[in-house]
Amino acid sequence: MYLTRFGINTERIGARKILSSPQVLHAAVMASFAELPDPSPDAPRVLWRLDRDSRSRTHLCIVSPYKPDLTHLVEQAGWPTTARWETYDYGPFLDRLAAGDRWAFRLTANPVHSVRNKDGVPTKATAHIGPRHQLGWLLQRQESSGFRIVRKASARDDEDPLAAHELIVHNRRQLAFTKRGAGKPVTLVTVTYDGRLEVTDPDAFRRILTRGLGKAKAYGCGLMTLATA
Known part of the structure:
Protein backbone atom coordinates (compact mmCIF):
# COMPACT_ATOMS: atom_id res chain seq x y z
CA MET A 1 0.00 0.00 0.00
CA ASP A 95 1.94 -3.47 9.99
CA ARG A 96 3.00 -1.67 13.19
CA LEU A 97 -0.52 -0.75 14.28
CA ALA A 98 -1.35 -2.34 17.62
CA ALA A 99 -4.26 -2.44 20.06
CA GLY A 100 -4.09 0.48 22.48
CA ASP A 101 -2.36 2.85 20.03
CA ARG A 102 -3.80 6.35 20.08
CA TRP A 103 -3.80 8.57 17.00
CA ALA A 104 -5.19 11.83 15.79
CA PHE A 105 -7.29 11.17 12.70
CA ARG A 106 -9.10 12.86 9.85
CA LEU A 107 -11.96 11.31 7.90
CA THR A 108 -14.20 12.81 5.24
CA ALA A 109 -17.32 10.68 4.94
CA ASN A 110 -20.83 10.49 3.53
CA PRO A 111 -22.92 9.72 6.65
CA VAL A 112 -26.25 8.29 5.48
CA HIS A 113 -29.00 6.06 6.82
CA SER A 114 -31.75 4.06 5.13
CA VAL A 115 -35.25 5.54 5.25
CA ARG A 116 -38.55 4.09 3.99
CA ASN A 117 -41.03 6.90 3.40
CA LYS A 118 -44.06 4.61 3.07
CA ASP A 119 -44.87 0.93 3.41
CA GLY A 120 -44.12 -1.21 0.39
CA VAL A 121 -41.50 1.05 -1.18
CA PRO A 122 -37.74 0.44 -1.16
CA THR A 123 -35.58 2.17 1.42
CA LYS A 124 -33.66 5.23 0.31
CA ALA A 125 -30.22 6.38 1.46
CA THR A 126 -30.73 9.72 3.20
CA ALA A 127 -28.00 11.99 4.54
CA HIS A 128 -27.61 12.72 8.23
CA ILE A 129 -27.78 16.51 8.43
CA GLY A 130 -27.09 17.60 12.02
CA PRO A 131 -23.68 17.20 13.71
CA ARG A 132 -25.16 15.05 16.49
CA HIS A 133 -26.55 12.50 14.01
CA GLN A 134 -23.35 12.66 11.96
CA LEU A 135 -21.35 11.84 15.09
CA GLY A 136 -23.80 9.03 15.89
CA TRP A 137 -23.16 7.56 12.44
CA LEU A 138 -19.43 7.33 13.20
CA LEU A 139 -19.91 6.02 16.74
CA GLN A 140 -22.15 3.24 15.43
CA ARG A 141 -19.31 2.02 13.19
CA GLN A 142 -16.34 2.31 15.51
CA GLU A 143 -16.53 -1.12 17.17
CA SER A 144 -16.77 -3.12 13.93
CA SER A 145 -14.08 -0.89 12.38
CA GLY A 146 -11.45 -1.67 15.01
CA PHE A 147 -11.23 1.69 16.80
CA ARG A 148 -12.85 3.74 19.54
CA ILE A 149 -13.25 7.52 19.57
CA VAL A 150 -11.47 8.82 22.68
CA ARG A 151 -13.78 10.27 25.34
CA LYS A 152 -12.68 13.34 27.25
CA ALA A 153 -11.39 12.57 30.74
CA SER A 154 -13.97 14.93 32.22
CA ALA A 155 -16.91 13.51 30.23
CA ARG A 156 -20.00 12.35 32.14
CA ASP A 157 -22.12 9.37 31.11
CA ASP A 158 -25.14 11.62 30.56
CA GLU A 159 -23.24 14.29 28.63
CA ASP A 160 -23.99 15.24 25.04
CA PRO A 161 -21.83 12.93 22.86
CA LEU A 162 -20.56 15.91 20.86
CA ALA A 163 -19.12 17.41 24.04
CA ALA A 164 -17.99 14.10 25.53
CA HIS A 165 -15.70 12.93 22.71
CA GLU A 166 -12.41 14.34 21.44
CA LEU A 167 -13.88 15.03 18.04
CA ILE A 168 -15.14 17.88 15.88
CA VAL A 169 -17.49 17.56 12.91
CA HIS A 170 -17.01 20.31 10.34
CA ASN A 171 -16.80 21.30 6.67
CA ARG A 172 -20.27 20.07 5.72
CA ARG A 173 -20.68 20.19 1.94
CA GLN A 174 -23.54 19.29 -0.36
CA LEU A 175 -22.24 18.16 -3.74
CA ALA A 176 -24.23 17.80 -6.95
CA PHE A 177 -22.75 16.49 -10.18
CA THR A 178 -23.63 14.37 -13.19
CA LYS A 179 -22.07 10.97 -13.77
CA ARG A 180 -20.87 10.25 -17.27
CA GLY A 181 -23.66 8.59 -19.23
CA ALA A 182 -26.32 9.38 -16.60
CA GLY A 183 -28.89 12.12 -16.95
CA LYS A 184 -29.97 12.49 -13.34
CA PRO A 185 -27.55 14.47 -11.11
CA VAL A 186 -25.91 12.75 -8.17
CA THR A 187 -26.21 14.59 -4.85
CA LEU A 188 -24.40 13.73 -1.65
CA VAL A 189 -23.55 15.35 1.66
CA THR A 190 -20.03 15.08 3.04
CA VAL A 191 -18.56 16.07 6.39
CA THR A 192 -15.07 15.95 7.85
CA TYR A 193 -14.28 14.44 11.25
CA ASP A 194 -11.13 15.47 13.12
CA GLY A 195 -10.43 13.78 16.43
CA ARG A 196 -8.52 11.21 18.44
CA LEU A 197 -9.04 7.46 18.43
CA GLU A 198 -7.72 4.32 20.08
CA VAL A 199 -7.07 1.15 18.10
CA THR A 200 -9.06 -1.82 19.47
CA ASP A 201 -8.71 -4.40 16.67
CA PRO A 202 -5.66 -3.81 14.43
CA ASP A 203 -6.79 -6.18 11.65
CA ALA A 204 -10.25 -4.62 11.38
CA PHE A 205 -8.71 -1.15 11.56
CA ARG A 206 -6.25 -1.93 8.76
CA ARG A 207 -9.19 -2.97 6.59
CA ILE A 208 -10.81 0.42 7.16
CA LEU A 209 -7.59 2.28 6.34
CA THR A 210 -7.17 0.39 3.05
CA ARG A 211 -10.80 -0.15 2.01
CA GLY A 212 -12.48 2.96 3.37
CA LEU A 213 -15.41 3.69 5.69
CA GLY A 214 -18.94 4.33 4.49
CA LYS A 215 -20.32 5.08 1.04
CA ALA A 216 -19.30 7.35 -1.86
CA LYS A 217 -15.67 6.17 -1.77
CA ALA A 218 -15.25 6.96 -5.46
CA TYR A 219 -16.14 10.58 -4.73
CA GLY A 220 -13.61 11.52 -2.07
CA CYS A 221 -15.20 9.85 0.97
CA GLY A 222 -14.06 7.07 3.28
CA LEU A 223 -10.33 7.75 3.52
CA MET A 224 -9.10 7.96 7.12
CA THR A 225 -5.57 9.20 7.75
CA LEU A 226 -3.64 9.23 11.02
CA ALA A 227 -1.15 11.52 12.69
CA THR A 228 0.68 11.53 15.99
CA ALA A 229 -1.83 12.40 18.71
Missing part, protein backbone atom coordinates in the same frame (compact mmCIF):
# COMPACT_ATOMS: atom_id res chain seq x y z
CA TYR A 2 1.07 3.58 -0.71
CA LEU A 3 0.13 6.97 0.73
CA THR A 4 0.47 9.94 -1.63
CA ARG A 5 0.11 13.68 -1.11
CA PHE A 6 -0.17 16.12 -4.01
CA GLY A 7 -0.45 19.91 -3.81
CA ILE A 8 -3.03 21.48 -6.12
CA ASN A 9 -2.41 24.89 -7.67
CA THR A 10 -5.94 26.28 -7.41
CA GLU A 11 -5.06 29.30 -9.58
CA ARG A 12 -4.77 27.15 -12.67
CA ILE A 13 -7.73 26.65 -15.00
CA GLY A 14 -7.10 22.91 -15.08
CA ALA A 15 -7.24 22.74 -11.30
CA ARG A 16 -10.56 24.53 -11.18
CA LYS A 17 -11.91 22.06 -13.72
CA ILE A 18 -10.96 18.94 -11.78
CA LEU A 19 -12.12 20.47 -8.49
CA SER A 20 -15.52 21.29 -9.97
CA SER A 21 -16.76 17.70 -9.82
CA PRO A 22 -15.92 14.60 -7.75
CA GLN A 23 -16.61 12.56 -10.90
CA VAL A 24 -13.90 14.43 -12.82
CA LEU A 25 -11.41 14.17 -9.96
CA HIS A 26 -12.13 10.47 -9.51
CA ALA A 27 -11.33 9.90 -13.19
CA ALA A 28 -8.10 11.88 -12.83
CA VAL A 29 -7.06 9.84 -9.79
CA MET A 30 -7.79 6.51 -11.48
CA ALA A 31 -5.81 7.64 -14.55
CA SER A 32 -2.74 7.62 -12.26
CA PHE A 33 -2.51 3.82 -12.41
CA ALA A 34 -1.32 1.78 -15.37
CA GLU A 35 -3.05 -1.25 -13.85
CA LEU A 36 -6.44 -0.90 -12.21
CA PRO A 37 -6.73 -2.39 -8.70
CA ASP A 38 -8.53 -5.64 -7.95
CA PRO A 39 -12.28 -4.74 -8.00
CA SER A 40 -13.35 -7.47 -5.55
CA PRO A 41 -15.02 -6.12 -2.35
CA ASP A 42 -12.35 -7.53 0.00
CA ALA A 43 -9.37 -6.13 -1.91
CA PRO A 44 -7.61 -2.86 -1.00
CA ARG A 45 -8.93 -0.03 -3.15
CA VAL A 46 -7.97 3.43 -4.28
CA LEU A 47 -9.18 6.03 -1.79
CA TRP A 48 -8.77 9.78 -2.07
CA ARG A 49 -9.65 12.95 -0.18
CA LEU A 50 -9.26 16.69 -0.65
CA ASP A 51 -7.79 18.61 2.30
CA ARG A 52 -7.47 22.34 2.85
CA ASP A 53 -5.06 23.56 5.52
CA SER A 54 -5.03 26.72 7.65
CA ARG A 55 -3.34 28.66 4.84
CA SER A 56 -6.06 27.65 2.36
CA ARG A 57 -3.72 25.37 0.47
CA THR A 58 -5.42 22.39 -1.18
CA HIS A 59 -3.93 18.91 -1.17
CA LEU A 60 -5.05 15.64 -2.68
CA CYS A 61 -4.41 12.58 -0.47
CA ILE A 62 -4.47 9.11 -2.04
CA VAL A 63 -4.15 5.64 -0.51
CA SER A 64 -3.65 2.92 -3.10
CA PRO A 65 -2.38 -0.63 -3.56
CA TYR A 66 -0.08 0.54 -6.38
CA LYS A 67 2.25 3.53 -6.62
CA PRO A 68 0.54 6.30 -8.64
CA ASP A 69 2.02 8.42 -11.40
CA LEU A 70 0.52 11.91 -11.12
CA THR A 71 2.40 13.47 -14.02
CA HIS A 72 -0.86 14.37 -15.77
CA LEU A 73 -2.14 16.12 -12.64
CA VAL A 74 1.09 18.06 -12.21
CA GLU A 75 0.80 19.29 -15.80
CA GLN A 76 -2.88 20.17 -15.43
CA ALA A 77 -3.21 21.35 -11.85
CA GLY A 78 0.19 21.54 -10.15
CA TRP A 79 3.55 23.31 -10.36
CA PRO A 80 5.39 21.45 -13.16
CA THR A 81 8.83 22.98 -12.58
CA THR A 82 8.95 23.41 -8.79
CA ALA A 83 6.79 20.75 -7.11
CA ARG A 84 5.49 17.29 -7.90
CA TRP A 85 4.11 14.84 -5.34
CA GLU A 86 5.19 12.72 -2.38
CA THR A 87 4.53 8.98 -2.15
CA TYR A 88 5.35 6.85 0.89
CA ASP A 89 5.37 3.10 1.45
CA TYR A 90 2.33 2.71 3.71
CA GLY A 91 2.78 -1.01 4.44
CA PRO A 92 5.33 -0.82 7.30
CA PHE A 93 3.18 1.73 9.13
CA LEU A 94 0.06 -0.40 8.76
Whole structure:
Protein backbone atom coordinates (compact mmCIF):
# COMPACT_ATOMS: atom_id res chain seq x y z
CA MET A 1 0.00 0.00 0.00
CA TYR A 2 1.07 3.58 -0.71
CA LEU A 3 0.13 6.97 0.73
CA THR A 4 0.47 9.94 -1.63
CA ARG A 5 0.11 13.68 -1.11
CA PHE A 6 -0.17 16.12 -4.01
CA GLY A 7 -0.45 19.91 -3.81
CA ILE A 8 -3.03 21.48 -6.12
CA ASN A 9 -2.41 24.89 -7.67
CA THR A 10 -5.94 26.28 -7.41
CA GLU A 11 -5.06 29.30 -9.58
CA ARG A 12 -4.77 27.15 -12.67
CA ILE A 13 -7.73 26.65 -15.00
CA GLY A 14 -7.10 22.91 -15.08
CA ALA A 15 -7.24 22.74 -11.30
CA ARG A 16 -10.56 24.53 -11.18
CA LYS A 17 -11.91 22.06 -13.72
CA ILE A 18 -10.96 18.94 -11.78
CA LEU A 19 -12.12 20.47 -8.49
CA SER A 20 -15.52 21.29 -9.97
CA SER A 21 -16.76 17.70 -9.82
CA PRO A 22 -15.92 14.60 -7.75
CA GLN A 23 -16.61 12.56 -10.90
CA VAL A 24 -13.90 14.43 -12.82
CA LEU A 25 -11.41 14.17 -9.96
CA HIS A 26 -12.13 10.47 -9.51
CA ALA A 27 -11.33 9.90 -13.19
CA ALA A 28 -8.10 11.88 -12.83
CA VAL A 29 -7.06 9.84 -9.79
CA MET A 30 -7.79 6.51 -11.48
CA ALA A 31 -5.81 7.64 -14.55
CA SER A 32 -2.74 7.62 -12.26
CA PHE A 33 -2.51 3.82 -12.41
CA ALA A 34 -1.32 1.78 -15.37
CA GLU A 35 -3.05 -1.25 -13.85
CA LEU A 36 -6.44 -0.90 -12.21
CA PRO A 37 -6.73 -2.39 -8.70
CA ASP A 38 -8.53 -5.64 -7.95
CA PRO A 39 -12.28 -4.74 -8.00
CA SER A 40 -13.35 -7.47 -5.55
CA PRO A 41 -15.02 -6.12 -2.35
CA ASP A 42 -12.35 -7.53 0.00
CA ALA A 43 -9.37 -6.13 -1.91
CA PRO A 44 -7.61 -2.86 -1.00
CA ARG A 45 -8.93 -0.03 -3.15
CA VAL A 46 -7.97 3.43 -4.28
CA LEU A 47 -9.18 6.03 -1.79
CA TRP A 48 -8.77 9.78 -2.07
CA ARG A 49 -9.65 12.95 -0.18
CA LEU A 50 -9.26 16.69 -0.65
CA ASP A 51 -7.79 18.61 2.30
CA ARG A 52 -7.47 22.34 2.85
CA ASP A 53 -5.06 23.56 5.52
CA SER A 54 -5.03 26.72 7.65
CA ARG A 55 -3.34 28.66 4.84
CA SER A 56 -6.06 27.65 2.36
CA ARG A 57 -3.72 25.37 0.47
CA THR A 58 -5.42 22.39 -1.18
CA HIS A 59 -3.93 18.91 -1.17
CA LEU A 60 -5.05 15.64 -2.68
CA CYS A 61 -4.41 12.58 -0.47
CA ILE A 62 -4.47 9.11 -2.04
CA VAL A 63 -4.15 5.64 -0.51
CA SER A 64 -3.65 2.92 -3.10
CA PRO A 65 -2.38 -0.63 -3.56
CA TYR A 66 -0.08 0.54 -6.38
CA LYS A 67 2.25 3.53 -6.62
CA PRO A 68 0.54 6.30 -8.64
CA ASP A 69 2.02 8.42 -11.40
CA LEU A 70 0.52 11.91 -11.12
CA THR A 71 2.40 13.47 -14.02
CA HIS A 72 -0.86 14.37 -15.77
CA LEU A 73 -2.14 16.12 -12.64
CA VAL A 74 1.09 18.06 -12.21
CA GLU A 75 0.80 19.29 -15.80
CA GLN A 76 -2.88 20.17 -15.43
CA ALA A 77 -3.21 21.35 -11.85
CA GLY A 78 0.19 21.54 -10.15
CA TRP A 79 3.55 23.31 -10.36
CA PRO A 80 5.39 21.45 -13.16
CA THR A 81 8.83 22.98 -12.58
CA THR A 82 8.95 23.41 -8.79
CA ALA A 83 6.79 20.75 -7.11
CA ARG A 84 5.49 17.29 -7.90
CA TRP A 85 4.11 14.84 -5.34
CA GLU A 86 5.19 12.72 -2.38
CA THR A 87 4.53 8.98 -2.15
CA TYR A 88 5.35 6.85 0.89
CA ASP A 89 5.37 3.10 1.45
CA TYR A 90 2.33 2.71 3.71
CA GLY A 91 2.78 -1.01 4.44
CA PRO A 92 5.33 -0.82 7.30
CA PHE A 93 3.18 1.73 9.13
CA LEU A 94 0.06 -0.40 8.76
CA ASP A 95 1.94 -3.47 9.99
CA ARG A 96 3.00 -1.67 13.19
CA LEU A 97 -0.52 -0.75 14.28
CA ALA A 98 -1.35 -2.34 17.62
CA ALA A 99 -4.26 -2.44 20.06
CA GLY A 100 -4.09 0.48 22.48
CA ASP A 101 -2.36 2.85 20.03
CA ARG A 102 -3.80 6.35 20.08
CA TRP A 103 -3.80 8.57 17.00
CA ALA A 104 -5.19 11.83 15.79
CA PHE A 105 -7.29 11.17 12.70
CA ARG A 106 -9.10 12.86 9.85
CA LEU A 107 -11.96 11.31 7.90
CA THR A 108 -14.20 12.81 5.24
CA ALA A 109 -17.32 10.68 4.94
CA ASN A 110 -20.83 10.49 3.53
CA PRO A 111 -22.92 9.72 6.65
CA VAL A 112 -26.25 8.29 5.48
CA HIS A 113 -29.00 6.06 6.82
CA SER A 114 -31.75 4.06 5.13
CA VAL A 115 -35.25 5.54 5.25
CA ARG A 116 -38.55 4.09 3.99
CA ASN A 117 -41.03 6.90 3.40
CA LYS A 118 -44.06 4.61 3.07
CA ASP A 119 -44.87 0.93 3.41
CA GLY A 120 -44.12 -1.21 0.39
CA VAL A 121 -41.50 1.05 -1.18
CA PRO A 122 -37.74 0.44 -1.16
CA THR A 123 -35.58 2.17 1.42
CA LYS A 124 -33.66 5.23 0.31
CA ALA A 125 -30.22 6.38 1.46
CA THR A 126 -30.73 9.72 3.20
CA ALA A 127 -28.00 11.99 4.54
CA HIS A 128 -27.61 12.72 8.23
CA ILE A 129 -27.78 16.51 8.43
CA GLY A 130 -27.09 17.60 12.02
CA PRO A 131 -23.68 17.20 13.71
CA ARG A 132 -25.16 15.05 16.49
CA HIS A 133 -26.55 12.50 14.01
CA GLN A 134 -23.35 12.66 11.96
CA LEU A 135 -21.35 11.84 15.09
CA GLY A 136 -23.80 9.03 15.89
CA TRP A 137 -23.16 7.56 12.44
CA LEU A 138 -19.43 7.33 13.20
CA LEU A 139 -19.91 6.02 16.74
CA GLN A 140 -22.15 3.24 15.43
CA ARG A 141 -19.31 2.02 13.19
CA GLN A 142 -16.34 2.31 15.51
CA GLU A 143 -16.53 -1.12 17.17
CA SER A 144 -16.77 -3.12 13.93
CA SER A 145 -14.08 -0.89 12.38
CA GLY A 146 -11.45 -1.67 15.01
CA PHE A 147 -11.23 1.69 16.80
CA ARG A 148 -12.85 3.74 19.54
CA ILE A 149 -13.25 7.52 19.57
CA VAL A 150 -11.47 8.82 22.68
CA ARG A 151 -13.78 10.27 25.34
CA LYS A 152 -12.68 13.34 27.25
CA ALA A 153 -11.39 12.57 30.74
CA SER A 154 -13.97 14.93 32.22
CA ALA A 155 -16.91 13.51 30.23
CA ARG A 156 -20.00 12.35 32.14
CA ASP A 157 -22.12 9.37 31.11
CA ASP A 158 -25.14 11.62 30.56
CA GLU A 159 -23.24 14.29 28.63
CA ASP A 160 -23.99 15.24 25.04
CA PRO A 161 -21.83 12.93 22.86
CA LEU A 162 -20.56 15.91 20.86
CA ALA A 163 -19.12 17.41 24.04
CA ALA A 164 -17.99 14.10 25.53
CA HIS A 165 -15.70 12.93 22.71
CA GLU A 166 -12.41 14.34 21.44
CA LEU A 167 -13.88 15.03 18.04
CA ILE A 168 -15.14 17.88 15.88
CA VAL A 169 -17.49 17.56 12.91
CA HIS A 170 -17.01 20.31 10.34
CA ASN A 171 -16.80 21.30 6.67
CA ARG A 172 -20.27 20.07 5.72
CA ARG A 173 -20.68 20.19 1.94
CA GLN A 174 -23.54 19.29 -0.36
CA LEU A 175 -22.24 18.16 -3.74
CA ALA A 176 -24.23 17.80 -6.95
CA PHE A 177 -22.75 16.49 -10.18
CA THR A 178 -23.63 14.37 -13.19
CA LYS A 179 -22.07 10.97 -13.77
CA ARG A 180 -20.87 10.25 -17.27
CA GLY A 181 -23.66 8.59 -19.23
CA ALA A 182 -26.32 9.38 -16.60
CA GLY A 183 -28.89 12.12 -16.95
CA LYS A 184 -29.97 12.49 -13.34
CA PRO A 185 -27.55 14.47 -11.11
CA VAL A 186 -25.91 12.75 -8.17
CA THR A 187 -26.21 14.59 -4.85
CA LEU A 188 -24.40 13.73 -1.65
CA VAL A 189 -23.55 15.35 1.66
CA THR A 190 -20.03 15.08 3.04
CA VAL A 191 -18.56 16.07 6.39
CA THR A 192 -15.07 15.95 7.85
CA TYR A 193 -14.28 14.44 11.25
CA ASP A 194 -11.13 15.47 13.12
CA GLY A 195 -10.43 13.78 16.43
CA ARG A 196 -8.52 11.21 18.44
CA LEU A 197 -9.04 7.46 18.43
CA GLU A 198 -7.72 4.32 20.08
CA VAL A 199 -7.07 1.15 18.10
CA THR A 200 -9.06 -1.82 19.47
CA ASP A 201 -8.71 -4.40 16.67
CA PRO A 202 -5.66 -3.81 14.43
CA ASP A 203 -6.79 -6.18 11.65
CA ALA A 204 -10.25 -4.62 11.38
CA PHE A 205 -8.71 -1.15 11.56
CA ARG A 206 -6.25 -1.93 8.76
CA ARG A 207 -9.19 -2.97 6.59
CA ILE A 208 -10.81 0.42 7.16
CA LEU A 209 -7.59 2.28 6.34
CA THR A 210 -7.17 0.39 3.05
CA ARG A 211 -10.80 -0.15 2.01
CA GLY A 212 -12.48 2.96 3.37
CA LEU A 213 -15.41 3.69 5.69
CA GLY A 214 -18.94 4.33 4.49
CA LYS A 215 -20.32 5.08 1.04
CA ALA A 216 -19.30 7.35 -1.86
CA LYS A 217 -15.67 6.17 -1.77
CA ALA A 218 -15.25 6.96 -5.46
CA TYR A 219 -16.14 10.58 -4.73
CA GLY A 220 -13.61 11.52 -2.07
CA CYS A 221 -15.20 9.85 0.97
CA GLY A 222 -14.06 7.07 3.28
CA LEU A 223 -10.33 7.75 3.52
CA MET A 224 -9.10 7.96 7.12
CA THR A 225 -5.57 9.20 7.75
CA LEU A 226 -3.64 9.23 11.02
CA ALA A 227 -1.15 11.52 12.69
CA THR A 228 0.68 11.53 15.99
CA ALA A 229 -1.83 12.40 18.71
